[in-house]
Amino acid sequence: MNWMKYRLIYFLISAAVIGTGIFAYLKWGLSLGIDFKGGALIEYKVGKDFSTEEAIKKIENPSLQVYSIQKAGENTYLIRTNTLNSYYRENIGTVLAELTGGDAQEVRFENVGPSIGSDLIKKTIYAIAIAASAILLWVAFQFKSFKFGVSAVLAMIHDSLVLLGSFALFGHFFGAEIDFLFVTAMLTILSFSVHDTIVVYDRIRETRKKVGGSMTEMANMAISQTMVRSLNNSFTIIFMLVALILLGGTSIKWFAIALLVGTISGTYSSPFVAVPLLVTWDELKRKIKRS
Amino acid sequence: MHLSSPAKKLIGILILFIVALFISLPAEITIGGREIKRPNLDFKIGRFEIEKSFDLRLGLDLAGGSHLVFEADTSKISSEKVKDAVASLKEVVERRVNLFGISEPVVQTSSFGEKERIIVELPGIQNTQEAAELIGRTAQLLFAEVADASPSANLKPTDLTGADLERASVDFDQTTGKPVVSLKFTKEGGDKFEKITERNIGKPVAILLDTELISSPIVQEKISGGSAQISGDFTIEETKKLVIQLNAGALPLPIALVEERVVQATLGTESVSQSVKAGLVGLIMVLSFMILSYGRLGIVSAVGLIIFGVLTLALYKLIPVVLTLPGIAGFLLSVGMAVDSNILIFERFKEEKGRRPVPDALEISFGRAWDSIRDANIATLVTAFILTNPFDWQFLHTSGPVRGFAITLALGIGISLFTGIVVSRNLLRVFIREKKT
Numbered sequence: 001m002n003w004m005k006y007r008l009i010y011f012l013i014s015a016a017v018i019g020t021g022i023f024a025y026l027k028w029g030l031s032l033g034i035d036f037k038g039g040a041l042i043e044y045k046v047g048k049d050f051s052t053e054e055a056i057k058k059i060e061n062p063s064l065q066v067y068s069i070q071k072a073g074e075n076t077y078l079i080r081t082n083t084l085n086s087y088y089r090e091n092i093g094t095v096l097a098e099l100t101g102g103d104a105q106e107v108r109f110e111n112v113g114p115s116i117g118s119d120l121i122k123k124t125i126y127a128i129a130i131a132a133s134a135i136l137l138w139v140a141f142q143f144k145s146f147k148f149g150v151s152a153v154l155a156m157i158h159d160s161l162v163l164l165g166s167f168a169l170f171g172h173f174f175g176a177e178i179d180f181l182f183v184t185a186m187l188t189i190l191s192f193s194v195h196d197t198i199v200v201y202d203r204i205r206e207t208r209k210k211v212g213g214s215m216t217e218m219a220n221m222a223i224s225q226t227m228v229r230s231l232n233n234s235f236t237i238i239f240m241l242v243a244l245i246l247l248g249g250t251s252i253k254w255f256a257i258a259l260l261v262g263t264i265s266g267t268y269s270s271p272f273v274a275v276p277l278l279v280t281w282d283e284l285k286r287k288i289k290r291s
Numbered sequence: 292m293h294l295s296s297p298a299k300k301l302i303g304i305l306i307l308f309i310v311a312l313f314i315s316l317p318a319e320i321t322i323g324g325r326e327i328k329r330p331n332l333d334f335k336i337g338r339f340e341i342e343k344s345f346d347l348r349l350g351l352d353l354a355g356g357s358h359l360v361f362e363a364d365t366s367k368i369s370s371e372k373v374k375d376a377v378a379s380l381k382e383v384v385e386r387r388v389n390l391f392g393i394s395e396p397v398v399q400t401s402s403f404g405e406k407e408r409i410i411v412e413l414p415g416i417q418n419t420q421e422a423a424e425l426i427g428r429t430a431q432l433l434f435a436e437v438a439d440a441s442p443s444a445n446l447k448p449t450d451l452t453g454a455d456l457e458r459a460s461v462d463f464d465q466t467t468g469k470p471v472v473s474l475k476f477t478k479e480g481g482d483k484f485e486k487i488t489e490r491n492i493g494k495p496v497a498i499l500l501d502t503e504l505i506s507s508p509i510v511q512e513k514i515s516g517g518s519a520q521i522s523g524d525f526t527i528e529e530t531k532k533l534v535i536q537l538n539a540g541a542l543p544l545p546i547a548l549v550e551e552r553v554v555q556a557t558l559g560t561e562s563v564s565q566s567v568k569a570g571l572v573g574l575i576m577v578l579s580f581m582i583l584s585y586g587r588l589g590i591v592s593a594v595g596l597i598i599f600g601v602l603t604l605a606l607y608k609l610i611p612v613v614l615t616l617p618g619i620a621g622f623l624l625s626v627g628m629a630v631d632s633n634i635l636i637f638e639r640f641k642e643e644k645g646r647r648p649v650p651d652a653l654e655i656s657f658g659r660a661w662d663s664i665r666d667a668n669i670a671t672l673v674t675a676f677i678l679t680n681p682f683d684w685q686f687l688h689t690s691g692p693v694r695g696f697a698i699t700l701a702l703g704i705g706i707s708l709f710t711g712i713v714v715s716r717n718l719l720r721v722f723i724r725e726k727k728t
Contacts, residue, residue, distance in 0.1 A: 086420040107558035113549035119403050123688050127677050134673045142666050181617060184693045191674035195667040202663035229638040236577045237627035243573035244623055249565040252616050
C-alpha cells in the first residue's frame with residue numbers, strides 16, 4: 001500500500017489535533033496542580049452527598065480560598081484550596097461532618113508550599129532534555145543516520161504536544177490537573193513513542209540491506225509490515241489502561257488517561273509522523289543535491 | 292529417555308516458575324476452607340543467616356502514612372558550611388524520627404539550586420501536625436544570666452547550652468504534680484552549671500528555648516552534681532516532645548515545613564483492591580485478545596504472560612521493591628507491553644510461514660524480530676533509567692512515586708524480554724516439534 005501518498009493528510013491531521021490543543025492552551029491555559037503552584041488537595045469519603053456550594057460558603061474565609069469542591073466518584077469528594085494550616089484543615093473536617101451528619105472522613109491530605117513548583121519544572125525540563133537527547137543519539141547511532149534520530153525525536157515532540165493540548169482541554173472541561181504524575185506520564189510517553197518508531201525504522205533498515213529501493217518504497221513496505229503488530233500491541237496496552245481508568249480509583253485516574261492519550265498518539269505518530277518526516281527529509285535532500 | 296534441549300530448558304523454566312510462584316503467593320491462602328501457610332525461609336549457612344519473609348513492601352500511598360518535606364534556612368551561614376550543616380541536620384532529624392518509635396521511617400536530603408531540603412517519610416503516622424512540630428522545632432536550649440532585676444530587661448547568654456546535655460527526661464514536680472523536664476548535664480556542662488549558679492545566688496537564671504523564655508527560676512544555692520529541672524507551663528505531651536527534641540539535639544539550621552502528604556490506611560487498602568481488580572480485568576482482556584488474534588500461538592503467549600506476572604511479583608518481593616500506586620500502574624502497563632515481543636514475533640512468523648518450513652520460519656522470526664525488540668526496549672529503558680535516577684542526581688527528580696513507577700516499568704520490560712523471548716521460544720519449539728511428529 002502506498003501510505004506515503006497521503007503524507008499531506010497525516011500532517012494535516014496532526015496539525016489539526018495539535019492546533020486544537022494550542023488553541024485550548026492559549027484560551028484556558030493548563031490547570032496546574034498543587035505540585036506546581038502550591039496549595040492543598042484533600043480527599044474525603046462521606047456517607048451522604050452534600051451541597052458543595054454550601055460547603056464552600058462555610059469553609060471559605062479571608063485567608064482560606066477554596067478553588068473547588070468536586071465529586072470524584074461515589075462518596076468521594078476532592079477539595080482544593082490554597083496552602084493551609086492545621087487549624088483550617090480541622091475546620092474543613094468540622095464543616096463536612098456537619099453537612100453530612102457526622103459521616104465524613106479525610107482519607108488523603110496534600111499540602112504543598114509555593115516554593116516546590118519551580119524546581120519541579122526545572123527538573124522536568126532537564127529530564128525531558130536528557131531523555132530526548134539520549135534517544136536521539138541512540139536512534140542515530142543504531143540507524144547510522146541523523147535524520148532517523150531527528151524524525152523520531154520530532155514524533156516524540158508531536159506526542160508531547162498532543163498530550164499537553166489534550167490536558168488543556170481536559171483541564172478546562174473535566175478539571176484534570178497537571179501534576180507530578182502527569183510529568184511521569186509525559187516522560188513515559190517519550191519512550192512509547194520512540195518504541196514504535198524504532199520498530200518501523202528497523203523494518204526500513206532491513207529492507208534497505210536486502211532489497212534496497214527508494215526511501216518512499218521502503219517506508220511504505222515497512223509500514224505495511226508493522227501496522228498490525230503496532231495496532232495489536234497498542235490494543236493490549238490500551239486494555240490495561242482502560243481497566244485502570246475505569247476501576248483504578250481517583251488518585252491515578254488522570255495518570256492513566258495521560259498514558260492512554262500518549263499511547264494512542266504514540267501509535268499514530270510512528271507511521272504517520274516519524275516516517276513521513278523521514279521520507280520528506282530524504283526527498284528534500286535529494287532535491288537540494290540535484291539542483 | 293532423551294530430552295531435547297528446548298524441553299530441558301522448559302523444565303528449568305518450570306522449576307523457576309514454581310519457585311517464583313511460591314514466593315509471590317500471599318503468605319496465607321484459604322482454599323476451600325483450608326488455610327495454607329507459607330513457612331518463612333530462615334536458614335543458616337555457616338555464618339550467614341538468611342531470613343526472608345517474602346512480604347510485599349507497600350509505599351506510603353498504599354499502606355498509609357505521611358510524607359513531609361522541610362526546607363532548611365541556610366541564609367545565616369556561609370555557603371561553604373552548608374554541606375556540613377545539612378549533614379548534621381539530617382542526623383538530628385533522623386534521631387528525632389527514630390525516637391518516634393515507628394518502623395522503617397525514611398529521612399533523605401535533597402539539594403537543588405540554592406535549596407536544601409529534608410524529606411521525611413513516616414509510615415502509619417496520620418497526624419502530620421504533631422510530627423512536623425516534633426521534627427521541625429530547632430530546640431536550641433540556652434541558659435542566660437539576668438543582668439538587671441527584671442528578667443526581660445537584659446539577658447546575658449552563658450556558654451551552657453543544649454549541647455552540654457547528657458540526657459533529658461520527663462519527670463513530675465513533687466509538690467505540684469506538673470510535668471517537668473529533668474536535665475542531666477555532661478561533666479563539663481555540670482561544671483558550667485555550678486559556676487553559673489554560684490555567680491547568681493539570689494538572682495534568677497533564664498532558661499530559653501529557641502529564644503523564647505520558658506522559665507527563670509531564682510537560684511537558691513550553688514548547684515553541683517550536674518542536674519537541673521525545667522518547670523514551665525507544659526502539658527505531658529509537650530514535655531515528651533521537648534524531651535525527644537533535647538535528647539536528639541538542637542537542629543543546626545532552622546527548618547520549615549513546605550510540603551506534607553498524608554494518606555489514610557483505608558484509602559491505601561482501597562487503592563490496592565481497586566488496582567488488583569483493574570489488573571485482573573485488564574489481564575483477562577489481554578489474554579483473550581491474544582488467544583483470539585493468534586489462536587494456538589496466543590495460548591503460548593498467554594502462558595508466557597502468566598509466567599511474567601509471577602516472576603515479576605517474586606522479584607518485587609526479593610529485591611524488595613517498595614510498591615506504590617504509580618508503581619502498580621507501571622506494573623500493569625508492563626503487562627500490556629510484555630506481549631509486544633510476542634506480537635512482533637508472531638506477525639513476523641505469519642510472513643515467514645509462507646516462505647519456508649514452519650520450524651525454520653519460527654527460528655527466523657525470532658532472530659529477525661530480536662533486533663527491533665532490543666532497539667525499541669533499550670529506548671524505553673533509557674527513559675526508565677532517567678525517571679528512576681538511581682544515582683540520586685540532584686538535577687533530576689528524586690520523588691518516590693515517580694521512581695516507583697519507573698522501577699516497576701523497567702523491571703517489567705526486563706522480565707518481559709525474558710518471558711517473551713526465552714520462555715515463548717522454547718515453548719514454541721517443543722510445541723511445533725510435537726506437531727510435526
